[in-house]
Amino acid sequence: MEDRPQIGYSKKVMEHFMNPRNVGDVENADGIGTVGNPVCGDLMQVSIRVENDVITEIKFKTFGCGSAIATASMVTEMAKGKHIDEALKITRQDVADELEGLPPVKMHCSNLAADALHEAIKDYRAKREGKKEAIEEPAR
Amino acid sequence: MVYLDHASSVPVDPRALAFAGRYLKEEYANPSSLYALGLSAKQAVEEARARVAALVHAETPSTIVFTGSATESNNLAVRGTALRNRKKGKSILVSAIEHVSVLNPARDLQKQGFDLGFVPVDRYGVVDLVFLEENLAPETTVVSVHYANDEIGTVEPIREAAAIVHEKGAYLHVNATAAAGRIPIDVQEDGIDLLTLSGNDLGGPRGAGALYIGPGVKVQTVMPGGGQEKGLRSGTENVFAIAGMGEAARIAAMEMEDEMAREKAIRDRLIEEVLTIEESYLTGHPDFRLPNHASFRFSRIEGESILLNLDTFFGIQVATGSACTSRTLEPSHVLIAIGLKHEEAHGSVVMSLGRSNSTEDVPLVGRAMKETVMRLRSISPL
Numbered sequence: 001m002e003d004r005p006q007i008g009y010s011k012k013v014m015e016h017f018m019n020p021r022n023v024g025d026v027e028n029a030d031g032i033g034t035v036g037n038p039v040c041g042d043l044m045q046v047s048i049r050v051e052n053d054v055i056t057e058i059k060f061k062t063f064g065c066g067s068a069i070a071t072a073s074m075v076t077e078m079a080k081g082k083h084i085d086e087a088l089k090i091t092r093q094d095v096a097d098e099l100e101g102l103p104p105v106k107m108h109c110s111n112l113a114a115d116a117l118h119e120a121i122k123d124y125r126a127k128r129e130g131k132k133e134a135i136e137e138p139a140r
Numbered sequence: 141m142v143y144l145d146h147a148s149s150v151p152v153d154p155r156a157l158a159f160a161g162r163y164l165k166e167e168y169a170n171p172s173s174l175y176a177l178g179l180s181a182k183q184a185v186e187e188a189r190a191r192v193a194a195l196v197h198a199e200t201p202s203t204i205v206f207t208g209s210a211t212e213s214n215n216l217a218v219r220g221t222a223l224r225n226r227k228k229g230k231s232i233l234v235s236a237i238e239h240v241s242v243l244n245p246a247r248d249l250q251k252q253g254f255d256l257g258f259v260p261v262d263r264y265g266v267v268d269l270v271f272l273e274e275n276l277a278p279e280t281t282v283v284s285v286h287y288a289n290d291e292i293g294t295v296e297p298i299r300e301a302a303a304i305v306h307e308k309g310a311y312l313h314v315n316a317t318a319a320a321g322r323i324p325i326d327v328q329e330d331g332i333d334l335l336t337l338s339g340n341d342l343g344g345p346r347g348a349g350a351l352y353i354g355p356g357v358k359v360q361t362v363m364p365g366g367g368q369e370k371g372l373r374s375g376t377e378n379v380f381a382i383a384g385m386g387e388a389a390r391i392a393a394m395e396m397e398d399e400m401a402r403e404k405a406i407r408d409r410l411i412e413e414v415l416t417i418e419e420s421y422l423t424g425h426p427d428f429r430l431p432n433h434a435s436f437r438f439s440r441i442e443g444e445s446i447l448l449n450l451d452t453f454f455g456i457q458v459a460t461g462s463a464c465t466s467r468t469l470e471p472s473h474v475l476i477a478i479g480l481k482h483e484e485a486h487g488s489v490v491m492s493l494g495r496s497n498s499t500e501d502v503p504l505v506g507r508a509m510k511e512t513v514m515r516l517r518s519i520s521p522l
Binding site for chain 1 (some may be wrong): 440441442443444445448452453462463464471481482483486518519520521522
């Protein structure tokens with residue numbers, strides 16, 4: 001890539017756009033989070049595998065602009081190997097900071113990746129609670 | 141590199157640049173000065189005026205007022221005409237798919253108490269003439285319908301619109317920024333009262349625009365000052381840009397027919413190639429469209445990421461009506477006006493051709509588009 005400005009994106013945003021990490025779906029995922037809306041032009045999906053409350057595998061799919069793809073890619077990198085309590089602390093701002101900034105206009109809509117991660121963790125927890133209940137219920 | 145964004149900016153024609161250069165370097169005087177060097181600059185402006193007038197078949201060169209840009213011309217046309225004719229009435233009509241430099245002055249007038257109406261378009265972007273006829277009031281002073289839309293390429297039925305507008309004694313303003321130099325324009329035959337032109341869209345340098353004001357059309361200045369350009373656009377003339385615009389207009393008048401036939405042939409092959417992609421659609425009118433213009437939408441992917449992918453991996457420059465390249469985060473008002481759903485409007489790509497494009501670009505762009513769409517769809521959850 002030539003070294004020239006691209007819609008005000010940092011080199012790191014462009015790097016993640018060009019080589020997004022962890023693209024796809026985790027097979028038989030323990031948690032899936034989907035946020036955004038195609039009507040708004042951004043839809044993020046994060047799927048996770050969790051072992052002992054640690055995210056061991058994480059993948060994303062994104063419908064959206066360049067920074068939407070980059071933020072989703074970045075959040076998967078940031079969350080991988082983290083305890084879910086730690087992963088829940090990752091904010092939109094953290095993702096933007098890690099990408100060396102996003103153009104102000106992009107902050108609101110395209111930076112939903114952290115939300116998708118949080119939703120995936122919530123989904124995991126809900127499923128786990130559900131399983132517990134399912135196990136406990138017959139004993140009642 | 142394949143540059144396919146001529147609707148946004150046209151590289152300056154080297155002949156226009158060479159012609160205009162002397163008005164920066166040698167004949168640099170203020171055209172209002174009375175000594176020989178000033179008179180020579182004045183002469184350059186008048187020569188350019190005649191050339192621009194000739195391009196659009198204006199009655200006389202004196203009908204052309206030079207401005208700094210098409211935006212300025214649109215402001216002068218919409219504001220200046222509405223304000224000057226407010227005794228007749230305070231009603232104006234603009235098509236729903238006008239450029240923001242028409243829409244925003246119109247909205248500004250609305251805040252000042254003018255009655256503003258929007259003329260809808262059909263799914264191809266053609267203005268609804270029945271609506272226009274039914275909504276023209278005796279109080280309507282100016283109607284603004286562009287010659288062709290720069291985003292979807294549709295060419296409007298200007299002659300028919302003019303006849304309707306004149307029936308009610310209103311003026312028709314036409315923004316011809318995208319159309320001039322690409323399709324023949326005859327302001328007299330078309331019945332146009334005010335016509336906006338842009339210097340750089342013709343292949344001249346940036347910094348010059350023009351407004352044709354037909355004989356007898358009443359317009360007031362929106363920028364008082366030293367009284368240049370018949371008092372309608374004060375400010376020392378940008379002789380360099382104006383002379384360049386004049387030369388670009390002369391070249392366009394001379395070469396338009398051949399050049400546009402060439403570009404249209406490439407464009408048609410480009411459309412054919414791109415539409416082989418699954419779930420890709422042409423936007424705008426299939427026939428009544430600018431010869432150098434192709435616009436598409438692609439399902440399940442987003443326009444800005446298409447633009448970025450084409451630029452980064454293939455060196456191809458296109459435009460998009462995606463919300464993600466605008467400040468409002470709203471998708472293009474043009475695409476919404478032609479009836480696209482928001483999610484459909486997000487996946488738009490605009491390709492506009494110019495002199496630098498050749499038939500060799502077709503397979504290259506076709507392959508790049510296919511790979512881009514495939515890549516982005518593979519990471520899309522939709």
